[in-house]
Amino acid sequence: xxxxxxxxxxxxxxxxxxxxxxCDYTNSxxxxxxxxxxxxxxGPTFLISIxxxxxxxxxGRFTVFLNKSAKxxxxxxxxxxxxxxxxxxxAAFNAxxxxxxxxxxxxxxxx
Amino acid sequence: DGGIxxxxxxxxxxxxxxxxxSCEQNxxxxxxxxxRQDPGQGLRLIYYSQIVNDFQKGDIAExxxxxxxxxxxxxxxxxxxxxxxxxxxxxxxxxxVVRGYGYTFGSGTRLTVV
Numbered sequence: 001x002x003x004x005x006x007x008x009x010x011x012x013x014x015x016x017x018x019x020x021x022x023c024d025y026t027n028s029x030x031x032x033x034x035x036x037x038x039x040x041x042x043g044p045t046f047l048i049s050i051x052x053x054x055x056x057x058x059x060g061r062f063t064v065f066l067n068k069s070a071k072x073x074x075x076x077x078x079x080x081x082x083x084x085x086x087x088x089x090x091a092a093f094n095a096x097x098x099x100x101x102x103x104x105x106x107x108x109x110x111x
Numbered sequence: 112d113g114g115i116x117x118x119x120x121x122x123x124x125x126x127x128x129x130x131x132x133s134c135e136q137n138x139x140x141x142x143x144x145x146x147r148q149d150p151g152q153g154l155r156l157i158y159y160s161q162i163v164n165d166f167q168k169g170d171i172a173e174x175x176x177x178x179x180x181x182x183x184x185x186x187x188x189x190x191x192x193x194x195x196x197x198x199x200x201x202x203x204x205x206x207x208v209v210r211g212y213g214y215t216f217g218s219g220t221r222l223t224v225v
Contacts (some may be wrong), residue, residue: 041202043117043216044154051211061142065212093210097161098144103153 003027004092006102015111019077021091023102026071031093034066034099035075038087047088048075081107113138117202117217123225124189124196132187132220134202143185144214146201147171151216154201160185197224 005024014020021035031052036044050057050064050073057064063076071091090102115136124130134143145157156169160179174193179185185204189196197220203214 032210034211036213036216041199041219041221043203043218045216046212049211049213050209091213097205097207097210098159099205099213101154 002103003030003076004090004100004102006088006090006105008105009010009103010106012106012108013080015082015109016079019075019080019084019093019109021077021088021105021106021107022092023073023075023076025072025073027094027100027101028071029094029095030100031095032093033064033066033073034093036089036090036091038089038104039085044089077107080107082111085109115202115204115215115217117200117220120218120220122220122222124187124222126224129188129190130196130222130223132189132200132202134187134212134217135183135206136185136215137183138204138206138215139182140204140206140215141182142205142207143179144203145169145175145177145185145187146203148199148201148219157187159199165205196222198222 034049035047037047038044048062065074087104087106089104091099118133142161144159146154155171158177160166178186202217203220205214
């Protein structure tokens with residue numbers, strides 16, 4: 001039972017355009033959502049998070065949107081840069097402090 | 112400079128041998144985790160520990176063992192019972208108090224069975 005799903009395994013975007021990565025979840029008890037970025041042969045690094053009481057959080061080029069009624073999370077990267085090419089994981093916390101990860105989306109930003 | 116250290120970065124094991132992957136953190140985090148990543152796949156939870164001297168099985172614990180004798184250390188042993196151990200292994204830690212940053216991950220160990 002996948003509680004956090006990233007339905008697009010890959011996404012290709014032109015440099016300078018917007019990248020939109022999507023994530024759906026099923027557990028309404030999740031109270032915190034995060035995005036991680038991962039390069040090959042490295043550990044994931046934290047990118048941005050959002051509490052379930054908010055619907056938007058912005059940090060520089062990265063914005064996360066949360067639609068609780070649709071149980072949908074998205075990450076917007078504007079403008080996209082070649083260095084953003086990586087695998088992005090969305091993740092959600094339950095009250096027990098355990099993170100549930102999505103399967104990841106590989107973003108390729110073409111120069 | 113606080114962080115989480117995994118060693119070695121690359122490890123080769125002969126079939127039938129046990130091997131131990133090291134994970135050390137100096138972040139004063141209470142919880143620690145082990146994940147496995149296969150090519151093109153997501154992160155699968157092997158074991159986790161919320162406090163010292165206690166740990167729980169994750170989704171794919173068979174063929175693995177752990178210990179948590181110190182807060183800073185959470186070594187993972189890949190035993191000969193693990194049928195397909197070649198993978199990229201990630202250790203992580205987290206604080207009960209600060210949830211906004213989620214888990215802090217190490218840089219990983221790539222294990223190859225030869």
